[in-house]
Amino acid sequence: MLLTLPNLLSAEELSQTRAWLKDAPWEPGLGTAGRQAAMVKHNEQLPQSCDAAVNIREMVLKALNANPTFFSATLPKKIYTPRINRYAGDSNYFGNHIDGAIRMLSHEKRVRTDISCTVFLSEPDSYDGGELTIADTYGEQSIKLPAGSIVIYPGTSLHQVKPVTRGERLACFFWIESLVRSDEQRRLLYELDMSLLSLRNQYGEIPEAVTQTGVYHNLLRMWADT
Amino acid sequence: MATTRSRLNRRRLSLPAPRNSCVQVARPSKLLPLGAMLLAASFASAVRAQTENTLSTVTVREKAEVAEGKDSLRATETRIGKGQQKLRDIPQSITVVTERMMDDRNLDTVKDALKQTAGITFQAAEGGEEDIRLRGFALSTTGDIFVDGIRDPAFYDRDTFNLDRVELLRGSASMLFGRGSTGGAVNMVNKVPRLMDENQIDVTVGSHNHRRVVGDFNQQTGESSALRVSAMKTTADNNGAGSSIDKQGIAGSYRWGIGERDEFTASLYRLENNNGINYGMPWIKPTSTSPASATTLLPVSPTSNYGMASDYNDGTATYATLAHTHRFDGDTELTTRLRRGAYTRDQRASTIRLTTGENLSNFGPSTVLTRGTQNKIQDLDSVYLQSDLSAKFDALGMKHELLSGIDVAREQKTVYAARTAAQGLGGVDLVKPNTTVGTPDDGAWVNEGSRALRVNNQYTSTAWGVYAQDLVQVAPHWKLLGGLRYDNLNGNYDSFAAPANGANATNGMKSNYQMNVGEWSKRVGALFQPNERESYHFSAATSFNTSGDAYSLGANNADVPPEQSINLELGAKIDSADKNFTTRYALFRSTKLHERNTDPLVDVAVLSGKRHATGLELDFTGRITPRWEAYGSFMWIPDARIDEAYKSPTGSDNERTGARPSLTPRISATLWNTYQINGQWRVGAGLNHRGAQTPNRNPGWEAPAFTTADVMAEYRVSEQLTFKGNVSNLTNKLYADQLYSGHYVPGAGRLVQVTGSYKF
Numbered sequence: 001m002l003l004t005l006p007n008l009l010s011a012e013e014l015s016q017t018r019a020w021l022k023d024a025p026w027e028p029g030l031g032t033a034g035r036q037a038a039m040v041k042h043n044e045q046l047p048q049s050c051d052a053a054v055n056i057r058e059m060v061l062k063a064l065n066a067n068p069t070f071f072s073a074t075l076p077k078k079i080y081t082p083r084i085n086r087y088a089g090d091s092n093y094f095g096n097h098i099d100g101a102i103r104m105l106s107h108e109k110r111v112r113t114d115i116s117c118t119v120f121l122s123e124p125d126s127y128d129g130g131e132l133t134i135a136d137t138y139g140e141q142s143i144k145l146p147a148g149s150i151v152i153y154p155g156t157s158l159h160q161v162k163p164v165t166r167g168e169r170l171a172c173f174f175w176i177e178s179l180v181r182s183d184e185q186r187r188l189l190y191e192l193d194m195s196l197l198s199l200r201n202q203y204g205e206i207p208e209a210v211t212q213t214g215v216y217h218n219l220l221r222m223w224a225d226t
Numbered sequence: 227m228a229t230t231r232s233r234l235n236r237r238r239l240s241l242p243a244p245r246n247s248c249v250q251v252a253r254p255s256k257l258l259p260l261g262a263m264l265l266a267a268s269f270a271s272a273v274r275a276q277t278e279n280t281l282s283t284v285t286v287r288e289k290a291e292v293a294e295g296k297d298s299l300r301a302t303e304t305r306i307g308k309g310q311q312k313l314r315d316i317p318q319s320i321t322v323v324t325e326r327m328m329d330d331r332n333l334d335t336v337k338d339a340l341k342q343t344a345g346i347t348f349q350a351a352e353g354g355e356e357d358i359r360l361r362g363f364a365l366s367t368t369g370d371i372f373v374d375g376i377r378d379p380a381f382y383d384r385d386t387f388n389l390d391r392v393e394l395l396r397g398s399a400s401m402l403f404g405r406g407s408t409g410g411a412v413n414m415v416n417k418v419p420r421l422m423d424e425n426q427i428d429v430t431v432g433s434h435n436h437r438r439v440v441g442d443f444n445q446q447t448g449e450s451s452a453l454r455v456s457a458m459k460t461t462a463d464n465n466g467a468g469s470s471i472d473k474q475g476i477a478g479s480y481r482w483g484i485g486e487r488d489e490f491t492a493s494l495y496r497l498e499n500n501n502g503i504n505y506g507m508p509w510i511k512p513t514s515t516s517p518a519s520a521t522t523l524l525p526v527s528p529t530s531n532y533g534m535a536s537d538y539n540d541g542t543a544t545y546a547t548l549a550h551t552h553r554f555d556g557d558t559e560l561t562t563r564l565r566r567g568a569y570t571r572d573q574r575a576s577t578i579r580l581t582t583g584e585n586l587s588n589f590g591p592s593t594v595l596t597r598g599t600q601n602k603i604q605d606l607d608s609v610y611l612q613s614d615l616s617a618k619f620d621a622l623g624m625k626h627e628l629l630s631g632i633d634v635a636r637e638q639k640t641v642y643a644a645r646t647a648a649q650g651l652g653g654v655d656l657v658k659p660n661t662t663v664g665t666p667d668d669g670a671w672v673n674e675g676s677r678a679l680r681v682n683n684q685y686t687s688t689a690w691g692v693y694a695q696d697l698v699q700v701a702p703h704w705k706l707l708g709g710l711r712y713d714n715l716n717g718n719y720d721s722f723a724a725p726a727n728g729a730n731a732t733n734g735m736k737s738n739y740q741m742n743v744g745e746w747s748k749r750v751g752a753l754f755q756p757n758e759r760e761s762y763h764f765s766a767a768t769s770f771n772t773s774g775d776a777y778s779l780g781a782n783n784a785d786v787p788p789e790q791s792i793n794l795e796l797g798a799k800i801d802s803a804d805k806n807f808t809t810r811y812a813l814f815r816s817t818k819l820h821e822r823n824t825d826p827l828v829d830v831a832v833l834s835g836k837r838h839a840t841g842l843e844l845d846f847t848g849r850i851t852p853r854w855e856a857y858g859s860f861m862w863i864p865d866a867r868i869d870e871a872y873k874s875p876t877g878s879d880n881e882r883t884g885a886r887p888s889l890t891p892r893i894s895a896t897l898w899n900t901y902q903i904n905g906q907w908r909v910g911a912g913l914n915h916r917g918a919q920t921p922n923r924n925p926g927w928e929a930p931a932f933t934t935a936d937v938m939a940e941y942r943v944s945e946q947l948t949f950k951g952n953v954s955n956l957t958n959k960l961y962a963d964q965l966y967s968g969h970y971v972p973g974a975g976r977l978v979q980v981t982g983s984y985k986f
Binding site: 069 | 257258259260261262263422757758759803804805806
């Protein structure tokens with residue numbers, strides 16, 4: 001399931017983000033790439049501990065926290081530390097790859113990367129190229145969203161960031177280990193949840209809505225791994 | 227610390243809703259999706275009734291990219307400063323040898339691992355122990371060896387099987403550790419249990435019938451608990467320098483509450499050495515009329531053993547440790563550790579000497595070698611309790627990082643001597659026959675087991691110390707450091723004279739000496755960190771050594787005040803633009819005042835009243851490209867001098883005023899590179915160099931400079947299975963590795979080893 005949510009970050013938040021990134025200490029993006037991805041990765045990342053990275057990820061996490069659709073769509077169990085990257089100049093693309101299945105957090109925690117997320121931080125007209133293309137079961141999709149929007153797509157997909165030929169593409173990306181491992185099941189739950197929401201909005205808490213709420217919970221009980 | 231952080235963040239994330247400019251929440255719907263109600267406790271204000279007792283999402287934080295020692299040649303954090311600290315925040319030189327390095331170069335002993343740091347040299351005095359010098363100053367005889375930050379003063383052949391890394395702090399460290407530390411301190415960091423299931427078995431076979439098996443098993447036993455067990459067994463006919471190896475070790479550690487408010491660890495360590503010993507080979511002159519300065523090494527294979535078949539070097543190290551960490555709110559933690567250790571050592575060695583008149587002109591297979599007796603039989607028991615607080619807080623408008631602690635120690639050492647037949651009570655006189663150069667390993671044997679022992683001396687030392695250090699961010703790029711420590715040491719030493727011949731007495735006269743010392747140590751420093759890549763520092767620190775550091779006192783030193791040392795250092799730590807590569811630079815000057823070292827063998831006070839060493843250090847470590855990983859350590863000491871010789875009663879054996887101190891090469895350097903050719907193949911090569919250096923007591927000659935080369939090739943069959951081949955000392959260079967005025971211990975000759983590693 002590929003889903004985009006507009007306006008995760010507000011205009012003020014985006015301008016704040018740009019201010020934080022003004023003198024940020026970018027470093028090559030190889031640090032988080034597996035052996036195969038390292039061959040095709042040509043971008044820059046912020047060190048996790050630098051102020052800009054800390055501030056931006058706090059902001060993004062807050063915004064996610066306040067976004068019900070995001071929760072319904074991803075059913076997150078763990079969110080892997082959001083990172084910030086940049087595609088510009090010579091470091092301007094990330095070839096076709098599948099994200100590593102398990103991200104290690106120090107020695108203590110592991111996160112299975114069920115879902116990949118990208119929050120766009122640059123306006124699409126400020127750079128050329130830089131499309132995120134995702135090869136899903138429905139074919140290849142090319143994504144270039146307004147600043148502040150987020151795209152959520154399965155970690156299982158082959159994807160790439162096309163070369164940026166003008167300007168810079170800034171983005172925040174992270175992975176989610178979902179309570180529901182299967183993308184299909186997550187999609188069913190999301191669609192059920194959304195249609196139920198619409199149903200309740202239109203008709204109120206009718207008996208069918210109560211039954212279906214039960215169905216939602218029972219499916220979740222069946223599929224979720226807490 | 228990192229785990230604390232993730233806890234805290236978790237808490238922060240579940241605080242009530244953030245200020246909200248987000249369109250999504252402001253959506254017109256009164257209702258919320260079920261998935262959102264289920265999980266997002268954070269916007270509970272909107273749906274409080276429904277979301278009570280619901281889950282909140284866990285946001286997991288990375289550690290700041292801290293690799294385990296296994297993963298990288300480079301380390302960015304250390305615990306040598308007591309609390310966990312970034313290397314860049316310590317205004318002092320630190321070199322870290324990671325497990326990756328130890329694996330790559332097949333470094334099985336701590337001594338080998340330390341050789342991979344510039345400035346380290348070894349004295350050959352008492353045999354198998356690591357009698358380590360740094361910048362020419364003794365480390366082990368002053369007790370400057372630590373395991374997980376706790377003093378580990380016993381003499382034994384330390385193995386690397388349970389080590390994550392070896393850290394070398396250069397310069398004074400008394401402010402943190404108490405007595406000792408003119409040259410620096412060595413901290414060995416044991417492996418800790420981690421929250422994952424990961425096991426590895428390494429099997430090595432090599433020349434001289436070398437067989438080594440190391441197992442490292444980590445099992446997660448619960449949500450926040452894990453067990454780790456390491457075990458090792460090694461045997462070899464020869465270690466490449468004339469000693470057989472037969473040793474085994476096991477270490478088990480259980481850790482629970484990992485990353486939680488209260489974390490506990492209980493661990494047990496046991497190492498047994500039943501090794502052989504090459505006590506050393508005599509020096510030789512080219513001709514009988516050659517000056518002493520022409521003295522050099524014997525032209526014999528380093529693998530030749532001229533000791534007795536009955537010689538051995540046994541030792542055990544056993545210690546149990548309990549640790550507790552309590553994490554307060556904010557970045558504050560209190561760690562308390564209790565360790566009880568018991569160490570035994572039983573060494574029966576032969577000193578090898580030439581007979582009078584032998585020199586290279588008449589040297590050959592028939593040259594006679596005599597075999598003396600050098601036994602070291604001693605036990606050490608220790609108890610340490612220490613509690614260290616590290617806190618980060620804001621006060622007076624500035625950021626503070628406070629380290630503070632208190633520690634208590636009790637060490638008890640008993641040294642035994644063998645009785646001669648004339649002294650009675652079962653004493654024996656064992657005669658060791660001579661041998662010849664052409665007949666190494668001649669199998670000659672005496673019954674070492676028939677010796678009768680008596681207590682020669684015993685020492686009980688009690689000590690306590692208290693310290694505090696504050697690192698204050700005084701301006702955006704500036705940090706100032708100030709620290710103070712007070713130590714109180716009491717030593718109680720009984721020395722027993724040999725019983726008179728025919729007296730049939732247990733011992734001769736008993737002498738008792740006592741030492742009471744109270745001493746302050748200071749450290750100040752300034753750090754300038756203009757950006758994330760650069761950190762510059764200046765530091766000044768003092769340290770002190772007491773007469774009782776090596777657990778012996780005598781009439782001539784019991785009342786001598788502690789030696790004082792001052793270390794000045796101007797240094798920099800600079801990362802490359804991509805931060806994958808770290809370089810370190812330091813200009814240092816170490817000065818020791820009223821020094822009075824004692825030769826451990828002949829009880830002659832040696833060295834000087836004052837000496838200094840000034841030099842330059844340079845280290846680099848990290849990835850030059852994604853495939854090329856490099857490590858280098860370089861030290862240049864152009865200026866080292868005995869400023870004032872110690873006036874000893876025996877006089878003549880002392881080092882002279884104006885001389886360069888012994889075991890202080892002008893240049894020492896080591897280099898290691900690995901290159902990942904493709905997914906399967908990785909190759910490595912390195913060099914190790916030590917400039918010419920004089921043995922202790924400066925007998926008037928230098929051991930020649932040497933450079934050895936190592937190579938490695940690794941083939942990865944699968945993620946689980948890897949094979950690695952190592953050749954160390956590729957050119958089979960003959961060199962003196964450990965020096966003493968009467969003899970040297972050769973470095974290992976060429977060794978070929980193949981290791982298979984299986985991970986599961």
